[in-house]
Amino acid sequence: MSSRIRDPKEIKKQMEKEMVPVEEMSQCLATSIYETSKTNPFLGSVLQCLTISYSHQLPTAGILFNTDAKRWDMLVNPYFFCKKLSAKERKAVLIHELSHITHKHPLRVPFMKISARKRMLMNIAADMAINQYIPDIPKGCNQCPPIGQPTPCPNELCPGRCIDVKDYFDQDPKTGTKTQWPLNQTMEAYYDRLIKRFDDPDKDDKGDGNSGGGTETGDLPQTIDEHMWDGAGEEKEMLDATEELVKRAMVKARLSYDDLPGHVKDLLEEIKTRRNELNYKALILLAMKKHANGHNRKGTWTRKNKRLGFKAPGTKVGDLPKLELHLDTSGSISTEELNEFLEIVDQFLKVGARKCNLAFFHTEHYGRQQYKMGTKIDKSMIQSGGTDLTKTLEDIFKRKGDLSIIITDGCYGDVPVESWMRPGQQFPQVLWIISKGGTEDHPLKRLGDTVKCPDGSTSKRR
Numbered sequence: 001m002s003s004r005i006r007d008p009k010e011i012k013k014q015m016e017k018e019m020v021p022v023e024e025m026s027q028c029l030a031t032s033i034y035e036t037s038k039t040n041p042f043l044g045s046v047l048q049c050l051t052i053s054y055s056h057q058l059p060t061a062g063i064l065f066n067t068d069a070k071r072w073d074m075l076v077n078p079y080f081f082c083k084k085l086s087a088k089e090r091k092a093v094l095i096h097e098l099s100h101i102t103h104k105h106p107l108r109v110p111f112m113k114i115s116a117r118k119r120m121l122m123n124i125a126a127d128m129a130i131n132q133y134i135p136d137i138p139k140g141c142n143q144c145p146p147i148g149q150p151t152p153c154p155n156e157l158c159p160g161r162c163i164d165v166k167d168y169f170d171q172d173p174k175t176g177t178k179t180q181w182p183l184n185q186t187m188e189a190y191y192d193r194l195i196k197r198f199d200d201p202d203k204d205d206k207g208d209g210n211s212g213g214g215t216e217t218g219d220l221p222q223t224i225d226e227h228m229w230d231g232a233g234e235e236k237e238m239l240d241a242t243e244e245l246v247k248r249a250m251v252k253a254r255l256s257y258d259d260l261p262g263h264v265k266d267l268l269e270e271i272k273t274r275r276n277e278l279n280y281k282a283l284i285l286l287a288m289k290k291h292a293n294g295h296n297r298k299g300t301w302t303r304k305n306k307r308l309g310f311k312a313p314g315t316k317v318g319d320l321p322k323l324e325l326h327l328d329t330s331g332s333i334s335t336e337e338l339n340e341f342l343e344i345v346d347q348f349l350k351v352g353a354r355k356c357n358l359a360f361f362h363t364e365h366y367g368r369q370q371y372k373m374g375t376k377i378d379k380s381m382i383q384s385g386g387t388d389l390t391k392t393l394e395d396i397f398k399r400k401g402d403l404s405i406i407i408t409d410g411c412y413g414d415v416p417v418e419s420w421m422r423p424g425q426q427f428p429q430v431l432w433i434i435s436k437g438g439t440e441d442h443p444l445k446r447l448g449d450t451v452k453c454p455d456g457s458t459s460k461r462r
């Protein structure tokens with residue numbers, strides 16, 4: 001199986017065999033951190049800020065997200081670290097673990113629901129992506145079985161052999177010419193290659209094509225460490241913990257932002273971008289909830305629940321808030337982005353069955369239909385053209401839904417809605433969602449809250 005995490009019985013069994021004197025353990029760790037600081041001040045400082053514990057829970061090493069303390073922790077097997085590795089290899093293993101964090105591997109893997117075999121291939125891909133940058137990574141011993149044969153090495157003191165992309169070739173079936181796999185690729189790119197190379201042995205037997213593959217991983221090469229990242233924590237918590245770790249390390253090493261290695265600067269930027277994307281979804285949901293709950297002209301929605309003593313939503317369908325969605329199809333917003341927005345709407349609708357309608361606009365207002373959860377927009381559904389909000393706002397004014405959400409790029413002229421209303425009359429509640437690259441400073445801001453979708457850059461991944 002892919003995981004080598006030990007159960008309590010196994011830990012007890014191994015503990016005596018793997019005993020290392022306490023002084024030796026602390027000396028090995030202190031020396032490797034010091035050596036790392038000499039060549040790489042920033043990573044050395046990160047190591048000093050990290051909680052590193054010796055443990056028999058795992059045979060080698062691993063980094064994990066501590067969900068209680070909301071921080072990254074490192075576990076190291078004392079026998080592996082002190083007895084099997086050379087001084088240089090110790091430093092390399094520590095850098096290997098840190099590299100998983102700085103390359104954001106734990107943030108990308110746990111959210112994918114894949115079979116054990118595919119997960120193992122993803123683990124190999126993760127190591128392949130980082131090991132090429134780490135000098136002195138363990139290369140095994142002279143008793144190690146040849147590359148391509150994953151049988152464990154018979155040598156008790158063998159450190160193990162790290163996954164090295166330089167050992168992987170594609171061979172032309174006709175000419176026999178070998179081409180080495182490229183360097184500097186992402187975990188995902190290596191995964192695509194590995195999936196083709198290590199085809200699923202069970203696939204033909206099952207034959208249904210969507211079984212997710214077999215669970216046997218015995219024919220695969222092993223990673224040097226454990227990747228214990230399965231559903232480890234909330235993505236936002238992991239982003240926060242990573243940023244916190246980098247910032248504490250900066251302070252400790254008295255480094256300014258400009259002193260940071262380039263890929264760490266990229267990491268901080270990516271964290272910011274990703275967090276904005278997550279915040280944007282949360283902001284829209286919050287705005288929708290706020291407006292939906294503000295609908296209290298009729299009794300049942302906010303009537304005090306006698307038994308529970310708080311405001312409970314009404315149960316009569318007619319009293320549930322009516323949501324009207326209006327999507328700008330003038331051409332500046334991609335169908336992909338419109339669909340992303342509908343996914344957020346679905347999250348909101350899941351909370352309770354609410355009436356929801358969907359319509360499109362450019363200069364016309366068209367295609368109004370009852371919205372069903374899971375609806376996807378495709379090009380055939382939409383027309384394009386310039387943008388004029390008059391017809392859309394007329395529709396909103398006429399229907400008086402409880403909340404009308406308009407997703408648009410914000411580029412259009414003003415509409416004199418006040419001239420349609422009697423003195424003191426209110427325009428129905430509107431929530432504006434401005435698309436990527438759109439303008440937040442639009443002429444109809446006065447009609448409701450505006451939420452801007454962050455202009456996310458595509459993250460650089462390794």
Ligand SMILES: [Zn+2]
Nearest residue numbers: 127223224225
């Ligand atoms: Zn690893």
Ligand SMILES: [Zn+2]
Nearest residue numbers: 141144153158
């Ligand atoms: Zn060996």
